[in-house]
Amino acid sequence: MKPEWQVWAKEAKEEFPRANSALMPLLHRIQLEEGWLSDATIADVAQLMGLPVQYVESVVSFYSLFHQQPMGKKVVHVCVGLSCALAGSDELMHHLEQRLGIKEGQSTADGAYTLLEAECLAACDKAPVAQVNLRYVGPVSPDDATQLLSEEVTS
Amino acid sequence: MSIRHYLLRNRDVRNIDQIDVYEAHEGYVALRQTLKEYQPDELVAMVKKSGLRGRGGAGFPTGMKWGFLPNDGRTRYLVVNSDEAEPGTFKDRELIEENPHQLVEGIIISSYATRASEAYIYCRGEFRRGAEQLRRAVQEAYDHGYLGKHILGTEFSLDLKVYRGAGAYICGEESALLESLEGKRGNPRLKPPFPAVAGLYGGPTVVNNVETICNLPPLVTYGPEWYTSMGTEKSPGLKIMSVSGRVRRPGNYEIPLATPLRTLIEEYAGGPIPGRTIKAVIPGGSSVPLLMPNQLDTPLDYESVIKAGSMLGSGGCIVLDDQVCIVGATARLVRFYREESCGKCTPCREGTYWMTDVLERVEHGMGQNSDLDLLSDVADNIAGKCFCPLGDASLGVLVSALKHFRHEFEAHVAGHGCPMGARLYDTVNH
Structure with a gap:
């Protein structure tokens, strides 16, 4: 457990004092720093929140944006919703897989990229749309896959 | 075709997301007017009279929903559903990313009307910029005395917090949203009791969609007659339609309700891609049945779309052409x-x-x-x-x-x- 996590837990509980409302804000904040939520992190959060480890695990595993494996420095989400599919998102995903030499759901060996599917990202006017570390990029035609990977983004 | 915008009226104003610019464009004037001229019950009556219906998908009358809150002295909550994730729908994202103060002003007015003393925005986890925009706007509103204790020198106080989801469509369902906001898995709750009676933290709670709440400032400014002058008797007012798929100009378009589907697709969204014909249209988000090409004259109001066999839903209109399987x-x-x-x-x-x-x-x-x-x-x-x-x-x-x-x-x-x-x-x- 990192010392600042105790401060963050206190701040989250002050902002959201009731029920377990502080839990998700705390998980978000720690994941932003750590990149993912390991079993050890989950156990630490459980301790900070005064909750059973199983409870925290059950919450973490419910939500697709809480990651239980190490993530690449750039997490690329490709929207695979219908409007994006109509504009070429499957081809975009295919190009990205080729370019990175990995399959959807995997990370590159050097830890630079993770490639994931996203359900409709509510940006169908930018189809096909992607997110890099949850920042929108789009429209990204399949041929622009390489450019997407070099996109400068804040972590 | 002349397009008159209301909720999207400032979409071309640079830096409208900054409070000074928002104020320079009559921002927070409706809030001042509300606190000066209206009692909360008068505001609820006005919303009932306007016929405003929930814009998240179900189309439930907003004033009636507000009226369900029991008068038992418990703390009341207003929760704004910004978990937009219905495929084909992207109006709330524009509303919060581009003009967050409009939503914040709407929340303060709505909280005053419903006598809520705490409000929450449940923001979809994927909306990273949206959440940042909202957090900044909320802080600016606190700094300018629009939030916190004794707002604008009145007896009315309100706290507003932004809460981020973490990736789950189901949390757009209001009871699942409340579970998530309480730090649990987003499983829906058994209803009844409805949130009005036992919602967030067991207290009386109103859950409204972003677009619904954004209607409040113009509604106060222009009055309920303005709202009922558009649309039909049962579906008055305005709706933002998100058009995507096989059209020339995908985007958000604000229409008076009962505008024909054909007008939305042909005139607003530029029509199908040249050389193509429309095969079918999903008019209201991925959850609603298809409309066929011979139904393009269907007026886009709640009743007419139901009569045509589909639903207006969230307003996410996906156009499929003859090249789509x-x-x-x-x-x-x-x-x-x-x-x-x-x-x-x-x-x-x-x-x-x-x-x-x-x-x-x-x-x-x-x-x-x-x-x-x-x-x-x-x-x-x-x-x-x-x-x-x-x-x-x-x-x-x-x-x-x-x-x-x-x-x-x-x-x-x-x-x-x-x-x-x-x-x-x-x-x-x-």
Whole structure:
């Protein structure tokens, strides 16, 4: 457990004092720093929140944006919703897989990229749309896959 | 065609997301007027008179929803549903990313009307910029005395907090949203009790959609007669329609309700891609049945779209043209519900899984004729049998596609594959 996590837990509980409302804000904040939520992190959060480890695990595993494996420095989400599919998102995903030499759901060996599917990202006017570390990029035609990977983004 | 915008009126104003610019464009004037001229009950009466209906999808009358709050002295909560994730819908994202103060002002007015002393914005986890914009706008509103204790020197106090989800469509369902806001898995709750009686932290709670709340500032400024001057008697006012798919100008368009679907597609969104014809339209988000080309004159108001066999829903209008494979498109949409089913109840969890499986094998040429009846059978075992609306939502496009395009499904079986080459996407325009 990192010392600042105790401060963050206190701040989250002050902002959201009731029920377990502080839990998700705390998980978000720690994941932003750590990149993912390991079993050890989950156990630490459980301790900070005064909750059973199983409870925290059950919450973490419910939500697709809480990651239980190490993530690449750039997490690329490709929207695979219908409007994006109509504009070429499957081809975009295919190009990205080729370019990175990995399959959807995997990370590159050097830890630079993770490639994931996203359900409709509510940006169908930018189809096909992607997110890099949850920042929108789009429209990204399949041929622009390489450019997407070099996109400068804040972590 | 002249387009008069209200909720989107400042979309071209630079830095409208900054409070000074927002104030320079009459921002927070409606709030000042509210606190000066209206008692909370008068405001509820005004919203009832305006006929404003919930813009998240269900179209429930907003004033009536507010009226359900019991008068028992408990702390009341206003929760704003910004978990926009219905495929084809992207209006709330624009509203919060581009003009967050409009929403914040609407929340303060709505909280005053409902006598809520705490308000929350539940922001979809994927909306990273949206959440940042909202947090900054909320802080600016505190700094300018629009939030906190004794707002603008009155007796009214309000705290507003931004809470981020973490990726779950089901949290757009209001009771699942409340569970998530309490730090739990986003499983829907049994209703009744409804949130008005036992919502957030067990207290009386109103849950409203972003667009619904954004209607409040103009409603105060222009009055309920302005609202009822547009649309129909039962569906008055304005709706933001998100148009996507095979049109020339995808985007958000604010229309007076009862504007014909054809006008939305042809005039606002620029019509289909040249040389193509419209095959079918999903008018209100991925959960609603298809409308056919001979129904393009359907007025876009809640009643008329129901009469035409579909729903206005969230206003996410996806246009499919003659190059789109209906089986592939349906498979894609049903797969979404499989991915997003929370798994709590069996018909939804297993049904969406099997329907996706069968649809994908038909699309890829491994289907049999009996698969069409199998799909209908599974759909029957979902319809009306699920714990929350997600299961039923997975059926809208599928059931109407089987009805209108059965020949396409049969052609996939007979030809052992997709006659269009198993591609949703074609390269003509790219």
